[in-house]
Amino acid sequence: MRHAVSFFAILFISTICWAQTDVPSDRPEQKKRALEFDFFSPVFGNTTIGYEHYLGQGIALEPKLGIIGLGTNIENQLGAFLKAGVKFNLQRTSDLSVDVQQYLLRGTYFKLEATGAMYRNTEPQLVEIDENNVVLEDVNQTDGGFVVQLILGQQWVIHDVLVIDGFVGLGYGFSSDRDNYNYGYYLFDLDFPIAGSLGLSVGVLLP
Numbered sequence: 001m002r003h004a005v006s007f008f009a010i011l012f013i014s015t016i017c018w019a020q021t022d023v024p025s026d027r028p029e030q031k032k033r034a035l036e037f038d039f040f041s042p043v044f045g046n047t048t049i050g051y052e053h054y055l056g057q058g059i060a061l062e063p064k065l066g067i068i069g070l071g072t073n074i075e076n077q078l079g080a081f082l083k084a085g086v087k088f089n090l091q092r093t094s095d096l097s098v099d100v101q102q103y104l105l106r107g108t109y110f111k112l113e114a115t116g117a118m119y120r121n122t123e124p125q126l127v128e129i130d131e132n133n134v135v136l137e138d139v140n141q142t143d144g145g146f147v148v149q150l151i152l153g154q155q156w157v158i159h160d161v162l163v164i165d166g167f168v169g170l171g172y173g174f175s176s177d178r179d180n181y182n183y184g185y186y187l188f189d190l191d192f193p194i195a196g197s198l199g200l201s202v203g204v205l206l207p
Contacts, residue, residue, distance in 0.1 A: 030104045034163045036203030038064070042071030046183050050083070050201060052163075054104050058089035062111070068119045068183055077143075079119020081183050085151070087111045103157040105205070111151040113169065115184045118144040121177060145182040147173030147195045161205060169197040 032054035041048040050064035064083035091107035125139045153167030173195030175182040185195045 031160065031205040031207065032104055033206040034105055034203050035206055036163060036165060036201040038066075039200045039202050041066065041199075044181070044183070045069065045071050045077065046081075047071050048083075048184070050203070052087070052105060058091070060087040060089075060105065061085070062087055062113075066117075066183060068117070076122050077119045079117065081115060081117030081119075083113055083115045083184060085111045085113035103160070105163065106155055106157040108152075108154050111153065111167070111169075113149050113151055115147045115149070115173075116144070117146075117183050118142065119183070143175070143177035145173060145175035145177070145185075147171055147182075147185045149173075149185065149195065149197060151197070157205065163201075163203045163205060165201040165203075167197075167199055167201075171195050 034052040036050040036052060038048035038050070046066045046068045047070040048064055048066040050062055052060055052062045054060045062083075062085040064085075066081045066083070068080060069078040087109045088111070089107050089109050119142070121141050121143045122138050123141070125137060149169035149171030151167050151169035153165055155163065155165040157163055169185070171185075172193045173182070173185050173187055174193050175187060175190075180187045180190065185197045188194045188196065
């Protein structure tokens with residue numbers, strides 16, 4: 001575990017240095033904010049909205065808020081989760097073409113992201129048994145989870161209006177619900193905290 005933490009720290013610092021030296025210079029006329037929607041999130045029982053804000057030198061902040069139960073509520077759960085991410089644009093200046101307009105929020109990126117979730121879980125539980133019937137009663141319990149992921153993605157900007165973002169992530173996570181899927185990430189093994197994610201976001205640039 002100590003070696004893994006050291007590796008992530010070195011990778012994080014190296015990416016910051018790369019982002020500061022290799023990205024194109026900031027252009028004040030370019031839009032620096034975007035509002036995005038995780039396109040497939042309602043299918044998985046939640047609705048997730050994100051806001052991206054470009055800080056400069058290829059670095060952007062991207063918080064996301066997910067409302068659990070606002071969508072196809074497969075698991076009969078209500079709650080919320082919050083994602084906080086830092087994006088580093090990996091576009092090198094040598095890859096830029098003077099003939100193509102370059103957008104500050106476009107390109108391949110690396111993101112370090114943390115997610116925390118808390119929700120109420122309603123499940124039927126056995127409360128009484130007699131010779132003729134079984135009595136079940138809905139019982140509410142609070143569950144949650146947490147994950148830290150390294151995410152690699154590609155973001156496109158179309159006609160200075162539309163934003164499309166595809167990404168894949170891998171990291172460490174856990175869930176008190178003992179369920180593989182935990183809103184925003186998937187646990188590959190409940191006894192070993194490796195988590196992953198895959199998604200597609202669409203949105204618009206803000207003035």
